[in-house]
Amino acid sequence: MSLCRHCKNIDLAKLAVSDHGPYNTHHRTFRELKQSAESCPLCAWFVEQMERTEWDFDYDLACEPGDYRGPYYEGVFQYGKVPKLVGLTMMCQGKFATLDVYANEDSVDATQDLPSQPVRPAEDFGAAKRWLQSCRNNHSRCVSKEQKPSRRDGWLPTRVIDVGPMDGSKEPRLLCGPGKSGQYATLSYCWGNIVTVQTTAKTLRAHEAQIPLAGLNKTFRDAVVIARNLKLRYLWIDSLCIIQDDWKDWEAESSMMGDVYSNSAVTIAASSAKNSLAGCFFPRDPSPPVAFDYRSETCPSRSVYFRRQLKDFHQNVNDGPLNRRAWAFQERLLSPRILHYCQDQLHWECEETCLSEDGRDVLPHHYFKSSSILRSDKVSTSHQLKRSMYLDWYDMVGKYTQRDLTNAEDILPALSGLARVFARRTGDRYLAGLWERDLKTGLLWQPSYAQGPRLQRPSRYRAPSWSWAALEGPVSFSNDVSYTPPGEPDTVIAFALRDIVVDIERVGSDPFGMVASGTLTVTGQLKPVEYQIETKSMEYYMSPYPSMQDSLYSGGEKIGIAFFDEAGTHGPLYCLEVGACFPVYSFENRDVHILILKSVGTHEKYARVGVGTLDFTGTETRWFDDAPTKRITLV
Numbered sequence: 001m002s003l004c005r006h007c008k009n010i011d012l013a014k015l016a017v018s019d020h021g022p023y024n025t026h027h028r029t030f031r032e033l034k035q036s037a038e039s040c041p042l043c044a045w046f047v048e049q050m051e052r053t054e055w056d057f058d059y060d061l062a063c064e065p066g067d068y069r070g071p072y073y074e075g076v077f078q079y080g081k082v083p084k085l086v087g088l089t090m091m092c093q094g095k096f097a098t099l100d101v102y103a104n105e106d107s108v109d110a111t112q113d114l115p116s117q118p119v120r121p122a123e124d125f126g127a128a129k130r131w132l133q134s135c136r137n138n139h140s141r142c143v144s145k146e147q148k149p150s151r152r153d154g155w156l157p158t159r160v161i162d163v164g165p166m167d168g169s170k171e172p173r174l175l176c177g178p179g180k181s182g183q184y185a186t187l188s189y190c191w192g193n194i195v196t197v198q199t200t201a202k203t204l205r206a207h208e209a210q211i212p213l214a215g216l217n218k219t220f221r222d223a224v225v226i227a228r229n230l231k232l233r234y235l236w237i238d239s240l241c242i243i244q245d246d247w248k249d250w251e252a253e254s255s256m257m258g259d260v261y262s263n264s265a266v267t268i269a270a271s272s273a274k275n276s277l278a279g280c281f282f283p284r285d286p287s288p289p290v291a292f293d294y295r296s297e298t299c300p301s302r303s304v305y306f307r308r309q310l311k312d313f314h315q316n317v318n319d320g321p322l323n324r325r326a327w328a329f330q331e332r333l334l335s336p337r338i339l340h341y342c343q344d345q346l347h348w349e350c351e352e353t354c355l356s357e358d359g360r361d362v363l364p365h366h367y368f369k370s371s372s373i374l375r376s377d378k379v380s381t382s383h384q385l386k387r388s389m390y391l392d393w394y395d396m397v398g399k400y401t402q403r404d405l406t407n408a409e410d411i412l413p414a415l416s417g418l419a420r421v422f423a424r425r426t427g428d429r430y431l432a433g434l435w436e437r438d439l440k441t442g443l444l445w446q447p448s449y450a451q452g453p454r455l456q457r458p459s460r461y462r463a464p465s466w467s468w469a470a471l472e473g474p475v476s477f478s479n480d481v482s483y484t485p486p487g488e489p490d491t492v493i494a495f496a497l498r499d500i501v502v503d504i505e506r507v508g509s510d511p512f513g514m515v516a517s518g519t520l521t522v523t524g525q526l527k528p529v530e531y532q533i534e535t536k537s538m539e540y541y542m543s544p545y546p547s548m549q550d551s552l553y554s555g556g557e558k559i560g561i562a563f564f565d566e567a568g569t570h571g572p573l574y575c576l577e578v579g580a581c582f583p584v585y586s587f588e589n590r591d592v593h594i595l596i597l598k599s600v601g602t603h604e605k606y607a608r609v610g611v612g613t614l615d616f617t618g619t620e621t622r623w624f625d626d627a628p629t630k631r632i633t634l635v
Contacts, residue, residue, distance in 0.1 A: 192275020
């Protein structure tokens, strides 16, 4: 198949230097474009993408001057200091199709204008080896992280898989790590709702002798092959390196998860695999690229190539199946280096950069490893830095709670590695997902109404009612209280709670793990409040970001808003004042932040059912003045 006249006339060199040029007409009508697709490979790809939609085309609507409803094309650019052409988009009647354009690495003249590169078969390890070697040799931030006191050079976890020689002459086997040293890779993957090969008390001895490669799930087999080719003798996979039916072993090993991932040489992430059967190696698009003659002022005639558009880093990694798994959240943040094996290309992520096999830049706002919590091992003495770390923690909890957990009771263990790092940096005490020194702020979490329905209570106890970990679903934290802008703050925060005592009973010995019960005893002002569940309008249900706020009343007058944790809240409710935010320009106005409680028996015991804000002006700020000061316990 050869290119049609219109495709041959596409001037890539002109597009490459003019990212805001005029529209470029192609075939006059969609009918002509579709007829051309029978013999022109580029037209065929354009039509293939456009016809995937249910949009009905007017086949004979022409593209007239000033009226671009017929087929026309534009360049697709990677924007940096200098825009670079990376693709071509064909548009017609509101629908579009995009193809990538790239030059081979050896075509130096063309690669100056076209940064995209070819991708290799999934089993090609050239890019992975280059990225790993370059990171070890050239990335100062990555090297400095390897030299942190918490990182133990040559340390091996309790158990690792000895992958055996590269030629596969020996089967993998389970090896006890203590007393041995070496470098190892870790695997991050989705279990999925399938049976995964596991080490149990019954299979432990057999796995220490050998783990037949042919009997492993595909993701595990691929990970072994990757580790061998990267010349890493050892590999850590949770289902094989933790005795799955031994609670004591599971608790001990899961509490070390942070060390396991942060001390690995590299993490192999099966980022596109929905379960452990899907693997790391996906077949690439078998369609051959379409060659195209490219000429410019700096480049004599060279062949460049079109291909179907590849998904970028954000689509493959940030929107991939693995990124929806709760356990993978800390695995990704704590790993010093990650190879993301995705459906149509390979991606790299480390402390210093993100890379894509196709050569396109990863936009900075898609970077994941930006938390101030992870930048050092030292205990912070800077108030501003500590404030930044608490804000980062609240941001991480918000992102973490959007993810899926197979076992609901893992809500705290799956975050324990990050909690350990935070405790080491701040010297603070961990309280079932919150922190003692910033507890008054942390108590003001609320359902993330940008994410849809209210929270749900799991069938088994996970945490006390005052912790976000008690409920299932995404949460967020009050911006008014948790965020103070750098420089001169525009609000003054006055907390009202006093003499807080927290007691946590844990399921096991891990201070960052599962919780059996917890109480928070505090002195504060408590006052009954009336409430009304608001009737939602049609606009509410149609909104992509519906508000879940309801109204609070006193004496028949509306005094504020409530965010109830669960649907169906009922019974007598009480307000506990947590603190107030005053604008610096006026102490007459303030927002009073409250916990909404219900009584759960005698002896002044209460459970949290929501949070709220009372908005008062002038003399009305004394609403709590007639409220008794009580010593109460939240459970």
